[in-house]
Amino acid sequence: MIDDIARIGASAPARISAMASLDELRALEAELLGKTGELTALKKGLGTLDPEERKIAGQAMNEARSTLEALLADRRSVLENAQRAITLASERLDLTEITDELERGTVHLVTQTWDRLVDVFLGMGFTVAEGPEVETDWYNFEALNIPAAHPARGMWDTLYVDLGDPETVLMRTHTSPVQIRVMTDGEPPIYAIMPGRVYRRDTADASHMPVFHQIEGLVVDRNISFADLAGTLEAFTSAYFGGSIHSRLRPSYFPFTEPSAEYDINCVFCEGSGCRTCGQTGWLELGGCGMVHPTVLSNVGLDPEEWSGFAFGFGLDRLALMRHGVDDIREMYTGDVRFLEQFPS
Ligand code: PHE
Numbered sequence: 001m002i003d004d005i006a007r008i009g010a011s012a013p014a015r016i017s018a019m020a021s022l023d024e025l026r027a028l029e030a031e032l033l034g035k036t037g038e039l040t041a042l043k044k045g046l047g048t049l050d051p052e053e054r055k056i057a058g059q060a061m062n063e064a065r066s067t068l069e070a071l072l073a074d075r076r077s078v079l080e081n082a083q084r085a086i087t088l089a090s091e092r093l094d095l096t097e098i099t100d101e102l103e104r105g106t107v108h109l110v111t112q113t114w115d116r117l118v119d120v121f122l123g124m125g126f127t128v129a130e131g132p133e134v135e136t137d138w139y140n141f142e143a144l145n146i147p148a149a150h151p152a153r154g155m156w157d158t159l160y161v162d163l164g165d166p167e168t169v170l171m172r173t174h175t176s177p178v179q180i181r182v183m184t185d186g187e188p189p190i191y192a193i194m195p196g197r198v199y200r201r202d203t204a205d206a207s208h209m210p211v212f213h214q215i216e217g218l219v220v221d222r223n224i225s226f227a228d229l230a231g232t233l234e235a236f237t238s239a240y241f242g243g244s245i246h247s248r249l250r251p252s253y254f255p256f257t258e259p260s261a262e263y264d265i266n267c268v269f270c271e272g273s274g275c276r277t278c279g280q281t282g283w284l285e286l287g288g289c290g291m292v293h294p295t296v297l298s299n300v301g302l303d304p305e306e307w308s309g310f311a312f313g314f315g316l317d318r319l320a321l322m323r324h325g326v327d328d329i330r331e332m333y334t335g336d337v338r339f340l341e342q343f344p345s
Helices: 002-017 022-032 038-048 051-091 107-125 149-155 174-187 226-241 293-301 316-324 329-333
Strands: 135-136 168-170 189-199 210-219 247-254 255-268 283-292 307-315
Touching: 002 022, 002 038, 002 051, 022 038, 022 051, 038 051, 038 189, 107 189, 107 226, 107 316, 174 189, 174 210, 174 307, 189 255, 210 226, 210 283, 210 316, 226 247, 226 255, 226 283, 226 307, 247 283, 283 293, 283 316, 283 329, 307 316, 316 329
Parallel strands: none
Antiparallel strands: 135 168, 189 210, 210 307, 247 255, 255 283, 283 307
């Protein structure tokens, strides 16, 4: 029996240190010390020995047990440390990727254009106003001298909102209703621009979107003339496009301005000599303008004998397209990163 105990004791250190995982170690522990283990089996034989031998064998057995337990405990802590190191390594968060080279988005081309326009007009002494995108018939049409059933309503393909009486609430078709709000809420002199999103019942194509942006301008003061309108648009044109681009006005019609005009600029691609973009005319059409109609002034309680003014409105997206030579307005709204990243802000 003593020999058997010695044999177990002698082979144990090598067996224990060969265990590569906690599970293996646990199995070996059961094999050595467990209820059906090797030492326990020997212990059962103690009863057959005479008292003197039993004492010696029992002592040897206890010593062997505590030696084995110590060896097992040492091995267990080595394996546990190794396991912890593996877990830590696998749960480690690599934060070194966050560097200055992280790709950042850019301000959208429409927003860039909006900001630049606002800058230019602020520099010319204008203030900025905004109005709601859902408007009433009064602000979008009536107050602007476009009565119900007037054929001029056909100039705007309107999206009505299902609210209140039929055809009384709508998505604004232009930024001109903000003129009415500015004149109703404040007093002249007024020098304001009104950028914003507008809506039309249009199918998207290369030059149309059902949702797009306009920028409106309104001046109301004493003795404002058509020359002030022409001069302001010319000053804006060279401030925004550079000194080689000029503006011209062509007679047109809008119910809320009289006289009315179309506002054109020299083609920014050929600078007036004629190219594909301007259809060989040398001019690009930017928007509408004119002297505020006396009826519009009366509608907001201003005396047309005392006050006069001019207004203009043009497409903000169109302006951005022209400036950057983009030939399809839909590009602006597909959210394609390859398009957007060409306009770093
Ligand atoms: N609101 C007009 C449009 O959307 C443009 C315009 C604004 C014309 C101001 C004259 C004066 O077509």
